[in-house]
Amino acid sequence: MRRPGPPLRAEVSSTLASRRLDSVSITTESGLVLECLLSAPRSGGRWPAVILVGGYRTGRRAAALAGERFSGIAFACDYPWRNPGSYSLPELLARLPRIRSALVSTPHALRSATTWLLSRPDVDSSRVAAVGASLGVPFVIAWAADDGRVAPIALLYGGAPLAGLLDAALRRSVKSGLVRGPLAGIGAAGLRPLEPGRHAAGLGRHPTLVIVAADDERIPAELGENLGRLSGGRVVRVAGRHLTPNADSLLALLTDTTAAWLDGIWGGGTTRR
Numbered sequence: 271m272r273r274p275g276p277p278l279r280a281e282v283s284s285t286l287a288s289r290r291l292d293s294v295s296i297t298t299e300s301g302l303v304l305e306c307l308l309s310a311p312r313s314g315g316r317w318p319a320v321i322l323v324g325g326y327r328t329g330r331r332a333a334a335l336a337g338e339r340f341s342g343i344a345f346a347c348d349y350p351w352r353n354p355g356s357y358s359l360p361e362l363l364a365r366l367p368r369i370r371s372a373l374v375s376t377p378h379a380l381r382s383a384t385t386w387l388l389s390r391p392d393v394d395s396s397r398v399a400a401v402g403a404s405l406g407v408p409f410v411i412a413w414a415a416d417d418g419r420v421a422p423i424a425l426l427y428g429g430a431p432l433a434g435l436l437d438a439a440l441r442r443s444v445k446s447g448l449v450r451g452p453l454a455g456i457g458a459a460g461l462r463p464l465e466p467g468r469h470a471a472g473l474g475r476h477p478t479l480v481i482v483a484a485d486d487e488r489i490p491a492e493l494g495e496n497l498g499r500l501s502g503g504r505v506v507r508v509a510g511r512h513l514t515p516n517a518d519s520l521l522a523l524l525t526d527t528t529a530a531w532l533d534g535i536w537g538g539g540t541t542r543r
Contacts, residue, residue, distance in 0.1 A: 280386050291334065296347070298382045302375060306347035306383065307333040309340075310392060318397035318536060319387060321420065322346035323380065323406030325513075332403070339525045342397075345387050350379050374463045377413035384419060395419070397536050401528060403427055404489070404513060407497075408435070408464045415472030422477035422535055423503075424528045427486060427513045429493025430466035430500055433458035438490055470500040478503025479531050481524065488512040504531070 279297045294306040307330035311317060319342055324332040329348035336344040351372035388395050400420045402410030407428025414420045429435055436454035444450040458465065478501040482494030489512065498505035506527060513520060 294345075294347075294386075296383055296386055298379055300375070302350040302372075302379045302382075304347040304350050304379055304383050306330050306345060308387075309333045309336070309344040311341065311343075315392065316394040317392055318342035318399070318532070319393045320344050320399045320401055320532075321380070321384060321387065321414075323400075323402045323410050325404035325406060336401075336525055339522060340529055343387075343390075343393060345383075347380070347383055349376060351376070370460055373461060376409050377464070380409065380413040381417055384413075384417065388419060399424065399532055401426065403524075408432060408466055411466045411469050411473065412464050415469035415476065420476075422479065422532065423473065423501075424479040424481070424531065425497060425501065426481045426524055426528070427483055427489055427494070428466075428480075428497055429489045430497040431458065431493075432461060432465045434493045434496075435489060438488060438493070466497060467500060470502075473501040473503065477535050479506065479528065480504070481506045481508060481527065483507075483512060484509050486512045 280294060290308075290310045290312050292308040292310070294304075294308055296304040296306060298304075320336065320340060322332040322336060322344060324346065330346045333344040333346035336346075351369065384398070387393055388398065398420050399422050400410050400414035400417075401424045402408075402414075403426040407425050410423065410425065411428075414423050433454045436457045437450055440450045440454060444453065462468070480494065480498040480501055480503055482491055482498065482505060483489075484491055484507060486494065495505070508523070510520065513524070
């Protein structure tokens with residue numbers, strides 16, 4: 271596993287909006303490229319910042335979604351790898367070592383992106399939070415639990431252990447539990463650096479929020495509850511199914527809930543009404 275190191279290059283382009291919306295391309299020393307979006311207030315000063323890692327199809331759009339209600343800086347990046355599910359089976363098998371390397375290197379790439387964000391003069395380095403949602407939760411835990419520059423940590427619609435998450439993800443395509451269980455176990459073993467339980471001690475050093483959906487069809491609620499126990503943090507239970515980018519009212523609820531929790535820690539208004 272290669273550590274990307276500090277950002278080698280960052281390119282920023284701006285878009286006119288009610289808030290400043292910047293496209294950011296970060297290239298790490300190892301060649302990984304993060305395509306990111308930064309939503310920030312246009313007025314001067316130093317602002318709290320939230321680094322967001324969403325589901326695969328959310329990616330950097332999470333910054334724009336959160337920026338509509340969060341008064342600080344929202345920063346989110348696309349994953350620096352192609353969705354493994356987009357390959358055919360022969361392609362997947364041939365690329366498996368490369369895919370695994372990219373997956374387990376993602377937390378280090380996020381650390382590199384954090385270094386770039388903290389170099390900005392408008393970021394209050396004493397108030398930087400990490401937020402993971404859905405697929406982004408294991409990557410956030412593997413990165414932020416051991417990064418002393420980032421606290422607190424909010425984990426939305428995630429779960430543990432990794433084998434359970436993979437088993438749930440395979441249910442649609444692999445009906446037999448006798449086949450699905452061993453496959454999930456092999457996958458979890460190969461992705462052991464991302465196992466949430468390995469970083470549970472690090473989570474205990476950060477204020478942590480875990481939000482669990484009661485009827486989540488993608489990540490069973492018991493996996494979310496287990497993540498809450500591992501983190502030792504505050505667990506908030508909500509009704510409904512899994513989070514989607516088009517669920518505007520749910521996104522607003524989750525943003526406001528997370529921002530209110532951050533307010534309690536940071537002592538300042540972070541939610542725009």
